[in-house]
Amino acid sequence: MSLFSDNIRALRVRAKISQEKLAEELGITRGRYVKYEDGTSEAPYDILKKMALYYHISIDLLLTVDVRKIHLEDLLKLENNRLLLPIQIDVAGENVIEVVTEKAKAGYLTGFADPDYIESLQQISLPFLGSGKYRGFPVEGDSMPPHEKGSIIVGRYVEKLGDVRDGKTYILITKNHGMVYKRLNKNKKNSLVLESDNSFYPNYEVKFSEILEIWEFQCSIGRTDRKNELSELGELKGLVLELKREVLKLKRE
Structure with missing residues (x-):
């Protein structure tokens, strides 16, 4: 598992959205998205960018900071x-x-x-x-x-x-x-x-x-x-x- 995987899972759960629905928003299959979330595959730049825009955070944040420890509402x-x-x-x-x-x-x-x-x-x-x-x-x-x-x-x-x-x-x-x-x-x-x-x-x-x-x-x-x-x-x-x-x-x- 990677920090990125943990982050996108935490953000998805926080947003109360299913893997299938999120995959649809990103324009990919659920099977492909699951690999990013369980850490068996790395997301390419275009997907990273879509995720960052979807959650209104930066790629830097997705890759380098544990978002579970950040109070985004602040x-x-x-x-x-x-x-x-x-x-x-x-x-x-x-x-x-x-x-x-x-x-x-x-x-x-x-x-x-x-x-x-x-x-x-x-x-x-x-x-x-x-x-x-x-x-x-x-x-x-x-x-x-x-x-x-x-x-x-x-x-x-x-x-x-x-x-x-x-x-x-x-x-x-x-x-x-x-x-x-x-x-x-x-x-x-x-x-x-x-x-x-x-x-x-x-x-x-x-x-x-x-x-x-x-x-x-x-x-x-x-x-x-x-x-x-x-x-x-x-x-x-x-x-x-x-x-x-x-x-x-x-x-x-």
Whole structure:
């Protein structure tokens, strides 16, 4: 028996699904699946990937960690989220930082859990960041000054929802809003409130079930040294917007 065999049996029992039903979900015969569970045959990569996606955990977790000793309910329970990420290392054995460029951004929403896609991303190294899993994401728009379009936000992967701190900034990968960089607050039971530092942009909520990944801000990489005028512009826009609201309110009265 192998750790992998024990894991897939434990996960199947926990999910209360039969071997026959699971085999059907994986697109294989029950006889073939049974061999993986009793340890007489090794699952190929395509089956490992299907199992990881089915249970919403990573291949790393299936192969190297005893899932019976992990309280999965304590980890970030987000639909289609992986508990561990595909990790790249350099020749020295150090973690590298994958950078999602503007060109690669569109593919990230479907490829974030695909090791082949992650491997195709550009890579950098920032030794001062220390331990953790980091990734770089492109900035879009002017909602979070002083970060501008073309800058890269480097974030540290957040595994537990409880680790999200009110008032801190995060990169969120979401189903309905795509990739966003906002200041978060957990003052809603089943959702997060997303706030822009540029007051021109209104706050909005994202339900936990819409979130695929969360990355906490660690540093930014930019190419401009001009004075920050965006915050002042945002305040002006905010005042104009507030004035329009007051005018509309008076008209209704």
